[in-house]
Amino acid sequence: MGIKVAKAFKAETIHMGRLEKGADIIQSLERFCAENNIRAAWVNVIGALDRGTISYYDQREKKYHHHPLAGEYEIVSCSGNISLKDGKPFAHLHIVLSDTDYQTWGGHLWPGTVSVFAAEFVLFELVGADPAAVLARCEDVETGLALW
Amino acid sequence: MGIKVAKAFKAETIHMGRLEKGADIIQSLERFCAENNIRAAWVNVIGALDRGTISYYDQREKKYHHHPLAGEYEIVSCSGNISLKDGKPFAHLHIVLSDTDYQTWGGHLWPGTVSVFAAEFVLFELVGADPAAVLARCEDVETGLALW
Amino acid sequence: MGIKVAKAFKAETIHMGRLEKGADIIQSLERFCAENNIRAAWVNVIGALDRGTISYYDQREKKYHHHPLAGEYEIVSCSGNISLKDGKPFAHLHIVLSDTDYQTWGGHLWPGTVSVFAAEFVLFELVGADPAAVLARCEDVETGLALW
Numbered sequence: 001m002g003i004k005v006a007k008a009f010k011a012e013t014i015h016m017g018r019l020e021k022g023a024d025i026i027q028s029l030e031r032f033c034a035e036n037n038i039r040a041a042w043v044n045v046i047g048a049l050d051r052g053t054i055s056y057y058d059q060r061e062k063k064y065h066h067h068p069l070a071g072e073y074e075i076v077s078c079s080g081n082i083s084l085k086d087g088k089p090f091a092h093l094h095i096v097l098s099d100t101d102y103q104t105w106g107g108h109l110w111p112g113t114v115s116v117f118a119a120e121f122v123l124f125e126l127v128g129a130d131p132a133a134v135l136a137r138c139e140d141v142e143t144g145l146a147l148w
Numbered sequence: 149m150g151i152k153v154a155k156a157f158k159a160e161t162i163h164m165g166r167l168e169k170g171a172d173i174i175q176s177l178e179r180f181c182a183e184n185n186i187r188a189a190w191v192n193v194i195g196a197l198d199r200g201t202i203s204y205y206d207q208r209e210k211k212y213h214h215h216p217l218a219g220e221y222e223i224v225s226c227s228g229n230i231s232l233k234d235g236k237p238f239a240h241l242h243i244v245l246s247d248t249d250y251q252t253w254g255g256h257l258w259p260g261t262v263s264v265f266a267a268e269f270v271l272f273e274l275v276g277a278d279p280a281a282v283l284a285r286c287e288d289v290e291t292g293l294a295l296w
Numbered sequence: 297m298g299i300k301v302a303k304a305f306k307a308e309t310i311h312m313g314r315l316e317k318g319a320d321i322i323q324s325l326e327r328f329c330a331e332n333n334i335r336a337a338w339v340n341v342i343g344a345l346d347r348g349t350i351s352y353y354d355q356r357e358k359k360y361h362h363h364p365l366a367g368e369y370e371i372v373s374c375s376g377n378i379s380l381k382d383g384k385p386f387a388h389l390h391i392v393l394s395d396t397d398y399q400t401w402g403g404h405l406w407p408g409t410v411s412v413f414a415a416e417f418v419l420f421e422l423v424g425a426d427p428a429a430v431l432a433r434c435e436d437v438e439t440g441l442a443l444w
Contacts, residue, residue, distance in 0.1 A: 002324040006313030011420075014274055016188065016229060016283060017154030018296050028150040040312065042340065042418045044190065046228050046242040048205060054398055056370050057344060059412060067398050074204050076242040076254035077225040077373040077392065080342050081312060081416060092416065094342040094372040096225065096244055096392055096400060098254035100204055102215050104244060106372035106394035116207060117291045120229060120240065122190045124159075126310055135312060143413045148314050162422055164336065164377060164431060165302030166444050176298040192338065194376050194390040196353060222352050224390040224402035225373040244373065244392055246402035250350055250363050252392060264355060265439045268377060268388065270338045272307075 005148045007133040009040060009126035019119040022050070025078070026091045026111045029121065033082050033089035040126040040135055041082035041089075047120055049073040049097060052113025054106065062144035066110065073097040075119065076104060082123075083135040085146055090137060153296045155281040157188060157274035167267040170198070173226070174239045174259045177269065181230050181237035188274040188283055189230035189237075195268055197221040197245060200261025202254065210292035214258065221245040223267065224252060230271075231283040233294055238285060301444045303429040305336060305422035315415040318346070321374070322387045322407045325419065329378050329385035336422040336431055337378035337385075341415055345369040345393060348409025350402065358440035362406065369393040371415065372400060378419075379431040381442055386433060 015036075019028050029043060049072075055064040080093035093109040128134060137146035163184075167176050177191060199219075203212040228241035241257040276282060285294035311332075315324050325339060345368075351360040376389035389405040424430060433442035 001316050001319045003319070003328050004314050004316040006311050006328065009310045009312060011159055011307055011310050013277060014157045014159050014190070014272070015154050016157060016190065016231075016274065018152050020149050020152040021291075023149040023151070032151050032154065042310070042312065044227055044340075046240070048207065054394075056368065056394065056396055056398070057413065058396075059344065059368050065396070072204065072207050074242060074255055076244050077227060079227075079340055079373060079375075081418065083312075092342070094370060096252075096254060096372050096394075098202075098204065098244075100206075100213070102202055102204070102253045102255050104252045104254045104392075104400045105398045106392060106400045107370055107398050117205065118293055118295050120296070122229065124310070126312065129309060143317075145414055147414050148416070159307055161425060162305045162307050162338070162420070163302050164305060164338065164379075164422065166300050168297050168300040169439075171297045171299070180299050180302065192340075192375055194388070196355065220352065220355050222390060222403055224392050225375060227375075244400075244402060246350075246352065246392075248352055248354075248361070250352070250401045250403050252400045252402040265353065266441055266443050268444070270377065 007135055008129040009133055010129055011124045012127040013125045015123040019115045023115055024111060025113050025115055029091050030089050038125050039084055042124045043080055045075055045078040045119055045121045047075045047115050048117050049075055050114045050116035053110035055108045055110055072100055085137040155283055156277040157281055158277055159272045160275040161273045163271040167263045169264060171263055172259060173261050173263055177239050178237050186273050187232055190272045191228055193223060193226040193267055193269045195223045195263050196265050197223055198262045198264035201258035203256045203258055220248055233285040303431055304425040305429055306425055307420045308423040309421045311419040315411045319411055320407060321409050321411055325387050326385050334421050335380055338420045339376055341371055341374035341417045343371045343411050343415030344413050345371055346410045346412035349406035351404045351406055368396055381433040
């Protein structure tokens with residue numbers, strides 16, 4: 001048991017910047033990748049949140065449970081990757097949020113999660129070291145997830 | 149709505165190492181960047197904490213609320229960036245800490261937060277892909293924050 | 297006070313992929329590094345957990361306290377490094393987990409922690425910018441830890 005899939009990449013370009021206020025984190029990053037022909041990346045975001053949805057994957061029922069968020073949260077950690085799904089850039093991000101009591105909450109990040117004030121990102125654009133270095137998500141019957 | 153600012157960089161050099169016991173995390177990283185002419189970077193730290201301050205930004209009052217920390221905490225996540233503010237390297241880091249009950253706490257990291265034992269960092273030094281690839285923080289009237 | 301040790305590296309190759317279901321996170325990454333002659337790296341993992349152990353280092357007693365985990369957890373953050381210990385690749389990772397109430401838990405990650413479904417990793421392979429750029433862990437009498 002060990003590594004199932006591993007592809008070798010080069011970090012061609014590192015994009016660092018910030019989202020607009022009110023921008024959807026996942027949609028903004030996916031659109032940025034589509035516009036810049038980025039097919040693989042590793043992403044990290046810090047900032048603050050206005051509203052959104054976090055979820056966890058129910059391992060027995062094989063479905064996501066969702067939790068809506070509203071109010072003031074700092075994005076204290078948000079990391080994940082960009083790869084291809086149905087031929088288009090797809091973001092898979094997990095997030096940790098802190099509230100006004102400094103308590104933290106976390107889960108799988110869902111579209112509709114919107115930054116407030118500053119959400120600063122770094123995106124390591126990954127270019128295949130060889131033509132086979134493409135990571136594409138396909139439905140996995142056993143887990144019910146779209147996996148590499 | 150989407151990306152407000154994005155600059156393209158190359159990851160010239162990756163610095164990996166550890167802080168001295170008792171070192172101020174933010175000040176140590178900022179001084180390291182100043183001494184090595186690093187104007188942009190992405191940073192990640194794991195380790196343990198002796199004392200410090202985490203905070204959140206009150207989105208209505210437009211000011212930070214601070215929470216002092218003392219005691220035993222693991223730094224389970226700490227990530228963010230280095231960019232220029234008033235011409236000098238400035239660290240913007242968010243942190244997640246775990247306590248002796250494995251509960252976690254998080255927020256914006258403040259100077260005066262001091263490592264104990266091992267605080268191990270990686271710092272991806274980013275060099276502009278073009279001369280315009282500088283990220284400098286300026287006061288933003290609408291948010292009250294220093295943004296790119 | 298500041299930086300105790302810092303070595304300069306290049307990010308030669310970035311490996312992105314996923315672990316097999318039921319794979320031990322730490323052992324899988326260490327074996328992957330051993331097989332690919334990787335002596336230094338920075339690692340990030342997101343995914344879900346089946347069972348495992350997190351711990352904190354008791355700063356007075358100089359020993360780890362362990363907490364066993366079983367059940368459904370998302371790996372919302374997991375980051376750290378690979379360096380040499382006794383001449384072999386050794387992973388030092390800290391983790392943040394979220395449960396089915398979206399509450400989070402964290403600590404130092406221990407071998408025996410096993411992924412379920414998808415655990416996706418990125419591993420930045422670091423090659424020394426000069427021959428002295430090796431990070432090797434040695435026993436540190438003062439802290440009782442194996443430090444660089």
